[in-house]
Amino acid sequence: MKYLALIASEEPTEEVDPEVWQQVMDAYNAFGEAGDKAGVIVSGEALEPSATATTVRVRDGETLLTDGPFAETKEIIGGYYILDCPDLDTAIHWAAQIPGAKTGSVEVRPIMEVS
Amino acid sequence: MSRVAVEPPTSDPHRAVAVAFREQSGKVVATLARAFRSIDLAEDAVQEAFETALRVWPERGMPEKPAAWITTTARNKALDRVRREARRPDLEASAQGTALVTDDDPALDEEIPDDRLRLVFTCCHPALNAEARVALTLRLLGGLSTSEIARAFLVTEATMAKRLVRAKRKIAAAGIPYRVPDSDELPNRLHGVLATLYLAFTAGHVATTGDDLLRLDICEEAIRLTRVLWRLMPDEPEVSGLLALMLLTHSRRDARVGDDGSLVLLEDQPRRLWDHTMKLEGLEVLDSALRGGTPGQYQTQAAIAAVHAEAAQADDTDWDQIVGLYDALLDMRPGPVVALNRAVAVAKRDGPDAGLVEANEVLAGGRLEGYPYLHATRGDLLARLGRIAEAAAAFRRALELTVNPAEKRYLESRIEGLGR
Numbered sequence: 001m002k003y004l005a006l007i008a009s010e011e012p013t014e015e016v017d018p019e020v021w022q023q024v025m026d027a028y029n030a031f032g033e034a035g036d037k038a039g040v041i042v043s044g045e046a047l048e049p050s051a052t053a054t055t056v057r058v059r060d061g062e063t064l065l066t067d068g069p070f071a072e073t074k075e076i077i078g079g080y081y082i083l084d085c086p087d088l089d090t091a092i093h094w095a096a097q098i099p100g101a102k103t104g105s106v107e108v109r110p111i112m113e114v115s
Numbered sequence: 116m117s118r119v120a121v122e123p124p125t126s127d128p129h130r131a132v133a134v135a136f137r138e139q140s141g142k143v144v145a146t147l148a149r150a151f152r153s154i155d156l157a158e159d160a161v162q163e164a165f166e167t168a169l170r171v172w173p174e175r176g177m178p179e180k181p182a183a184w185i186t187t188t189a190r191n192k193a194l195d196r197v198r199r200e201a202r203r204p205d206l207e208a209s210a211q212g213t214a215l216v217t218d219d220d221p222a223l224d225e226e227i228p229d230d231r232l233r234l235v236f237t238c239c240h241p242a243l244n245a246e247a248r249v250a251l252t253l254r255l256l257g258g259l260s261t262s263e264i265a266r267a268f269l270v271t272e273a274t275m276a277k278r279l280v281r282a283k284r285k286i287a288a289a290g291i292p293y294r295v296p297d298s299d300e301l302p303n304r305l306h307g308v309l310a311t312l313y314l315a316f317t318a319g320h321v322a323t324t325g326d327d328l329l330r331l332d333i334c335e336e337a338i339r340l341t342r343v344l345w346r347l348m349p350d351e352p353e354v355s356g357l358l359a360l361m362l363l364t365h366s367r368r369d370a371r372v373g374d375d376g377s378l379v380l381l382e383d384q385p386r387r388l389w390d391h392t393m394k395l396e397g398l399e400v401l402d403s404a405l406r407g408g409t410p411g412q413y414q415t416q417a418a419i420a421a422v423h424a425e426a427a428q429a430d431d432t433d434w435d436q437i438v439g440l441y442d443a444l445l446d447m448r449p450g451p452v453v454a455l456n457r458a459v460a461v462a463k464r465d466g467p468d469a470g471l472v473e474a475n476e477v478l479a480g481g482r483l484e485g486y487p488y489l490h491a492t493r494g495d496l497l498a499r500l501g502r503i504a505e506a507a508a509a510f511r512r513a514l515e516l517t518v519n520p521a522e523k524r525y526l527e528s529r530i531e532g533l534g535r
Contacts, residue, residue, distance in 0.1 A: 086292075
């Protein structure tokens with residue numbers, strides 16, 4: 001089964017210390033390598049800060065744009081992985097190793113199988 | 116007199132069907148769920164077999180081997196369904212090749228113990244919310260009807276049905292596995308299973324409706340399921356601890372409620388009304404568990420119940436030991452409810468003053484402001500110290516927060532008795 005692991009966390013309000021940033025990158029690289037080696041990660045990307053988001057809605061044929069993410073929440077989606085796992089326990093096992101799980105939250109959702 | 120319905124070799128065929136299904140359905144659902152790889156299909160098949168039994172058994176009499184009858188009938192219903200829908204020829208083949216229980220012999224339990232364990236771990240999966248876990252466990256393993264579970268949890272049947280459907284849909288769609296966790300995850304996952312069974316038990320124990328018999332039913336169902344788990348996992352001391360805790364608590368059931376239906380506190384209970392057979396079994400189960408090393412939270416709670424059980428009368432209670440056990444429990448599971456219970460034990464050991472100091476600290480902590488037992492405890496301690504006005508205020512606050520009629524009557528009588 002394929003699962004989406006959606007990583008959400010509070011966005012830093014100040015400039016992040018480059019050293020801290022490097023540690024975060026190293027942690028994600030390590031996770032990526034381990035996941036690739038196990039054949040679990042289908043894909044995964046990090047996102048630019050939510051300030052760069054544009055929300056698009058079409059109503060009555062008109063395209064309406066809002067500056068920012070679709071929901072004002074404290075935790076903001078910062079990246080995702082698509083994981084290929086035999087069951088939820090395995091997906092949870094991997095999601096728990098995503099570095100963001102330690103500081104924010106990771107939502108694990110099965111991807112709908114359309115046959 | 117015991118208020119627990121003892122099952123006679125009943126002549127009421129409807130009752131007989133219900134009893135047989137409650138005892139067997141968990142086993143059959145578990146086996147069929149593995150064979151057909153669908154909990155939904157398994158449950159529907161067992162439900163259909165139940166309906167057939169309700170029709171057939173009263174006419175033709177009970178089958179000689181009800182368990183085998185249920186298994187075969189449910190299995191055939193499931194096969195029919197799969198064939199009719201002709202969507203899963205692979206499953207039909209796998210189900211055909213699966214060995215099924217076909218006999219009443221309890222020894223056969225041992226041939227497929229993993230099936231029920233799998234179902235326990237699936238129903239109590241931490242990805243399901245706590246309410247859903249209890250409901251699923253009682254429904255799929257306990258064979259209780261949706262309406263019975265709904266009544267026990269004070270929701271409408273439609274709400275409970277929705278909750279069950281939602282949980283089963285999540286199991287299927289999210290890929291919650293049907294298996295016993297690996298040994299590295301087991302302690303954690305087992306804890307979730309025990310918490311679910313204990314929640315089911317306390318839902319029965321702390322009656323919030325007047326439906327006493329149903330409540331006792333839920334308690335006994337929780338004990339039965341814990342016993343099944345205990346037989347399947349004899350080397351897990353916390354499983355024994357939970358079973359002992361339930362048995363020791365439940366052994367006091369007849370003494371907990373007075374003739375007028377009001378709650379009777381432990382210290383006022385006539386101990387001859389305790390179920391001594393059940394008590395002794397609880398002590399024995401606990402004893403075997405405690406030989407296994409450092410006790411966990413259920414063994415510790417059971418040990419507290421055991422200290423009470425071993426006192427011939429309330430005055431003989433070894434409060435020093437109980438305070439020590441609550442200290443140990445607070446280390447394992449810090450929290451205001453445990454701290455409140457410790458305060459009660461301290462009051463018994465060192466006097467109401469000392470107990471009140473601790474109870475006031477719990478109140479100041481703020482998390483238990485809405486918890487009636489905190490106010491009732493403070494009321495009791497204040498009354499003993501002769502601080503009548505404060506005691507009355509505390510009892511009144513407890514009364515405001517209480518739903519259970521027996522507990523309400525108790526609190527009202529305490530308020531009336533103040534200053535006498």
